[in-house]
Amino acid sequence: KNEVEQSPQNLTAQEGEFITINCSYSVGISALHWLQQHPGGGIVSLFMLSSGKKKHGRLIATINIQEKHSSLHITASHPRDSAVYICAVPNYGGSQGNLIFGKGTKLSVKP
Amino acid sequence: DAGITQSPRHKVTETGTPVTLRCHQTENHRYMYWYRQDPGHGLRLIHYSYGVKDTDKGEVSDGYSVSRSKTEDFLLTLESATSSQTSVYFCAISRGPERRTQYFGPGTRLLVL
Numbered sequence: 001k002n003e004v005e006q007s008p009q010n011l012t013a014q015e016g017e018f019i020t021i022n023c024s025y026s027v028g029i030s031a032l033h034w035l036q037q038h039p040g041g042g043i044v045s046l047f048m049l050s051s052g053k054k055k056h057g058r059l060i061a062t063i064n065i066q067e068k069h070s071s072l073h074i075t076a077s078h079p080r081d082s083a084v085y086i087c088a089v090p091n092y093g094g095s096q097g098n099l100i101f102g103k104g105t106k107l108s109v110k111p
Numbered sequence: 112d113a114g115i116t117q118s119p120r121h122k123v124t125e126t127g128t129p130v131t132l133r134c135h136q137t138e139n140h141r142y143m144y145w146y147r148q149d150p151g152h153g154l155r156l157i158h159y160s161y162g163v164k165d166t167d168k169g170e171v172s173d174g175y176s177v178s179r180s181k182t183e184d185f186l187l188t189l190e191s192a193t194s195s196q197t198s199v200y201f202c203a204i205s206r207g208p209e210r211r212t213q214y215f216g217p218g219t220r221l222l223v224l
Binding site: 004031033041042043044045048086088090091098099100101103104 | 152153169211218
């Protein structure tokens with residue numbers, strides 16, 4: 001079974017700061033997911049990546065398959081980025097689309 | 112938006128009573144999932160379905176059953192609710208290349224007294 005560890009658990013930043021959230025996993029995977037959970041509870045998928053880097057607006061996700069590690073970066077952070085960020089990797093080979101989720105990183109961006 | 116709704120959105124019930132949560136999707140996706148989310152834990156898979164009448168257990172399936180008689184509906188039943196089943200329940204579907212990306216419903220907050 002894949003194990004997923006995220007760090008830090010909690011993160012407080014000032015508006016404008018560069019944010020990094022880390023995710024490590026124990027078993028080799030084909031793809032990794034980053035999700036965002038808004039304070040109201042809704043969960044949205046941000047990225048799915050298999051290698052290298054993906055960028056969407058101020059969010060950048062990178063993955064190093066050999067080191068079993070991924071990072072989510074937020075540039076020029078804003079209070080609306082305040083949310084829980086969750087990393088997820090496939091389970092049981094991922095053939096059924098099953099995922100194992102990290103416990104999340106709670107980000108708070110202060111104005 | 113993958114057209115996923117959950118009902119009810121909030122429920123308070125008493126220990127020992129049966130509870131059924133409904134997940135409804137409008138886009139004919141084959142794979143559907145039920146998760147629970149608790150403080151200190153990541154989302155944990157309860158059951159999933161890979162088609163009508165085809166379901167399988169996840170990592171925390173004890174005390175739960177599911178049914179899928181139609182593609183669009185996936186029901187989660189707590190046969191006899193316990194306080195340990197107080198949680199937020201999320202339904203999800205998977206789509207995209209190799210069904211890798213999951214899309215979540217809005218969640219149901221369940222309180223078992």
